[in-house]
Amino acid sequence: MTSLSEAFQSRYTIEFQATTYQLPSGKALISGLNLNVARGETLVLLGRSGSGKTTTLKLINRLLEPSGGEILIDGRPIGSWDPIELRRSMGYVIQDAGLFPHWTVERNVGLVPTLANWTQDRIRARVREMLSLVGLAPEEFSQRRPSSLSGGQRQRVGVARALAADPPILLMDEPFAALDPITRADLQREFRALSLRLQKTIVFVTHDVREALFLATRIALLDQGRLVGVYAPAEFLKAAEPEIRAFAESLEPGGGHKGVE
């Protein structure tokens, strides 16, 4: 099994080609999605609740299988990747972090290295490195349980866990949505600095326009399972599409209630 980084070097890390995802009832959550994610970029999937952004993300790590179309990872059809290997080469951070409550911070962060059978010493060193990277002192935090951490600290541990095995791709599903505004701003700033330094390919789901504008190299706007368009942050607010206007107006004073959650 070749790892993602050794594999055929396509220009795009992730390519959606007319991808469709339907529920067994026949309802389409994603229809005809064409979208490319370039190596090293931070692509933000922006949309309202139910727009299909989380579904899109779960198609990338095969938590969901597409009903139609194709998805290429590093130029190879996603179906030809072993799902377990694929997921271990993609960091995954979700809202509320999804940490294992019965494990210490150290074990949580060391999860993927453990699954990959690293030696104990190497795992321990890596966990220390990762905790420092996300701004948590290892001596203070490594033996604590997730339940004794604040929301912001849990999210930091979630990011450390996702980065632990140095995956080339990071998938993030509204990781900062449940945090208070000040903690959220802190984490956004730190994450932005981190992402510029680490050069990962990042797919980041959010419904928060400010967050999208701040973190994205490109913003892909989804609406009811369809891609409205892909924009650089600077273009986004100037675009004329009504779906985008609704988001742009939500940034203006008194416009917050206009069609955006």
Place this chain on the structure above:
Amino acid sequence: MNWYQFLLRNRNEVFERSLEHVGLVAASMAIALAIGLPLGIALVRRANLQRWVIGVANVVQTIPSLALFGFLIPVPWIGGIGNSTAIVALSLYALLPILRNTTIGIAGVDPAVVESARGMGMTPRQVLWRVQLPLAAPVLLAGIRVATALCIGVTTIAAAIGAGGLGVFIFRGLAMVNNQVILAGAIPAAVLAIAADSGLGYFQRSSARR
């Protein structure tokens, strides 16, 4: 002669019957666990089948124990008078709480945790053994605890079909219209139930702390 004088005078037989009692409970619980845990795990993702199986187990639970012992006597292989019939019936009673708490316990694990486990690249087996079962352990142990207490109680009835146990004193006392003899069976059975329950309760609490 009151019940503890009777107990003291017959302490050898009481001890023997207690051992029989514990043996019946242990054998039944072992079978119920061997069937209930894997079945419960298998049913978590099969909602329709789960309704049926739990429904059947519920129906079995409502059959009066004396009647169930009676029903099983004519059944070939497992039936007849004695231990095996009793163990089959007791296993059926213990099955429901184990089955139900296994499915409820696993289904009750935070879906975000399970999803992140899968998303991080754990195999289904790893998700089960390292995440779902440890997190479901308190609920699972609560089921085992209920099943054990139930089983110790119902085992007293097993004496009616010749399986032995502390129920022997109870039926003997009933026949002799002697409450002291009944108590000589009932009180040790109650002590066993309380001891097993508090022992398992301790396990349950320590698993919840982890």
